[in-house]
Amino acid sequence: MRLIILTITFAFFASFAATPPTPLYAGEAGLTTIRYAVSGRTAADWPVQAAKEKKFFHKHGLFLEEIIIPGGPNTVRAVISGTVPLGRINPDRIIEAAEKGAKAKVISGDLQKLPYDFMARSEIKTGAELKGKVIGVDSLTGGTTFMLTEVAQKAFNLSEKDYKLLVVGTSPERYAALKGGSVHASFMGPPFNIRAIKDGFTKLTNFHDYLGPIQFVGTFAHEDFLKANRGDAVRFVRAIIEGTRWLYDPRNKEDALALHMQALKSNREGAEADYKYMVEEFKPWPTDGAINKQAIAKTMELRVKANKYEPGKVPPYTNYVDLSIAEEAVKGLR
DSSP: HHHHHHHHOOOOOOTTSSSSSEEEEOOGOOOOEEEEEOOOGGGHHHHHHHHHHHHHHHHEEEEEEEHHHHEEEOOOOHHHHHSSSSSEEEEHHHHHHHHOOEEEEEEEEEEEESOOOOETTOOSSGGGTTTTTTTEEEOSSSSHHHHHHHHHHHHHOOOOGGEEEEOOOHHHHHHHHHHHHHHHEEEEEETTHHHHHHTTTTEEEEEEHHHSSSEEEEEEEEEHHHHOOOOHHHHHHHHHHHHHHHHHHHGGGHHHHHHHHHHHHHHHHHEEEEEIIIIIIISSSSHHHHHHHHHHHHHHHHHHHTTOOTTTTTOEEEEEGGGHHHHHHHHTTT
């Protein structure tokens, strides 16, 4: 099995082998095409889809080529290998990679609040009942797992020894694992948390209630790309900012719902539920593309609690981010 996994992984990245080392390609109708790696598609990337649909990327001379690469670690590998110049992932993974020598920086803060619900099987009514149970995660040591550990301790008074973790994947896979019965509980964001509630599963709590602001998702880039193509990185973030502002404008609600149904293959009811929660109430996307300093500091705090650093040797988060890209991007939009 190990050989098969390694072979599949090699084959996946080998599929890009013929790609020139430069991250830029001849664009559509004279536009510069930039590859953008994401681990999956959920309501969390609504602003990106808005920017594509409303042609904000085109407005800034770019054509976005989204590449869905299942699994956060694979998304990171695609960028740090230079195969894809930009990606979207939990910043903890970028920090981890950078500390091992990877040349990558977080350049924008795509979600600064965590829209995850802690969901469990219908027979489980309280967090205390998770003792001895199996919880589905996307990795054993990644940022979302650190968040899970924090929430379980604060909300349910459970230590890491009180439950078992099973790696099942991102939100869609975690939802499927919960529905299929391979795990007793897991965490997921829209639209999968809302589907789980509708399916009769128990909502134990919301991550944000116990974590507060945290830099949940950020766009990151290979440092070589930033040096050679800084202007394209700025225009990329600028398009995302415009997509976010468009999404928050209530005048665009009907178009936003149609976009949700198209991108996520959802129905009207599901799109409206996600819109009410994410766009009207929770509002996790910054309107200036900025990396929230309080939120990224929380990311570092969780890494400290996970014993990633020796006492007194915690590096500043500024080692892993480039704040200037988003600052420049927003200037032309005010």
